[in-house]
Amino acid sequence: MPSDHTNATGLTTESSTLAGEIFADGVGAQAGPPTTPAAGTGTAGQATPGAHSHGGPAPTGSPAERFTSTDPDAFGVPTGREETWRFTPMKRIRPLLDGAPSDAHLTWTTDLPEGVELTSVEADDPLLKGLPEPADRLAALARQRSGGAAVVRVAKEAVLDRPVTLGLAGAGSDSPDDAVVWGQLVIEVGAFAQATVVLDHSGLARYAAGVAVLVGDGAQVTLVSVQDWAPGAVHGGQFDAVVGRDATFKQVVVTLGGDLVRLVSNVQYAGPGGSAELFGVYFADETQHQEHRLWVDHAVPNCRSNVLYKGALQGENARTVWIGDVRIRPAATGTETYELNRNLVLTDGARADSVPNLEIETGEIVGAGHASATGRFDDEQLFYLCSRGIDAETARRLVVRGFFADVVQLIGIDALQDRLMASIETRLGALPGLDEQPVEQSA
Structure with a gap:
């Protein structure tokens, strides 16, 4: 009608x-590893009775094998052959992985509603020591080189009258080395508060950063991250969300600009009843590389997650990568989860890789599934x-x-x-x- x-x-x-x-009929075959468990791949191939695993040939980089550390050297220097880096153009991201110290910074503009505080902490502050650990060398370097963190605090039970907006702009560098900007941001939202935080990236920069969102019990938080960089920008980052008991976290990632953008989004639950929704859109033009990796770790009962990412590509050598990992641990009974990625290829010469992974270690769940479609x-x-x-x-x-x-x-x-x-x-x-x-x- x-x-x-x-x-x-x-x-x-x-x-x-x-x-x-x-999508035409028949389009949508998963562009990732086969759906049979691989022996010797974490719990895949060695699952407990009733467990279920989607993974690929060993080594897969599947959720069960995930390694984290605050020490960049613990990861070694990537060569591009590792599962975590095999899709990434190493030459373009190399300046971020080299890890040279730098005093370069972005220009910040802020709009802070009543009930919000923006402050900073030093590298040895207990707050940083309690954050989720980096999942790759780039994130570990960002944690180490940032020398502390900017902290946005939302008071408990606050209901903000407008979004918290942080504009992060790069103006490029006059030096021939184009120094890397290292950053760390922590967003603390008190119990039962309601807040939306917008990170709006623009301009020209080489930027490596970590963003941690600590969602208090019963709080409702939306994080919007816009990557609207100028041509030539390089951005690598890790997002971490810790979702409290009966709390709700929603993340919306929009990637449009830049030469190379590689973002890793992680979610873990600090108590039962938590809900996480991870949404994203990306549009890659000629020669752009946009890579989004997601990890949702269900380790406590009765939590929910929903992932939906959509991408489009046009132009020669436009490239997108989406990796979605969800793990449901034995204790995570009552879990409900689903992840979906769709890619629309608009021209010849563009390529989209999409790999959903789902590992289930208990049969006592509400439901779990994943899907991926790429087509014209x-x-x-x-x-x-x-x-x-x-x-x-x-x-x-x-x-x-x-x-x-x-x-x-x-x-x-x-x-x-x-x-x-x-x-x-x-x-x-x-x-x-x-x-x-x-x-x-x-x-």
């Missing part, structure tokens, strides 16, 4: 639903739009808008959503009057 209802992106609800229908437009969908009087190029762009819109609108900040959708349209060379050409579709 046709409808005129529109969301914050200006797209009709019906056209937004095209996101789930743009469904010709029938484009034919449908064209039959409504819309030219082929506009139809193509409308479908891409719909593909991203349902995730972007989860940010919940109208001005930011509009800006991001406008940036996506610019990449597509959006035609004038695009908003005046609605798409109708039967329910």
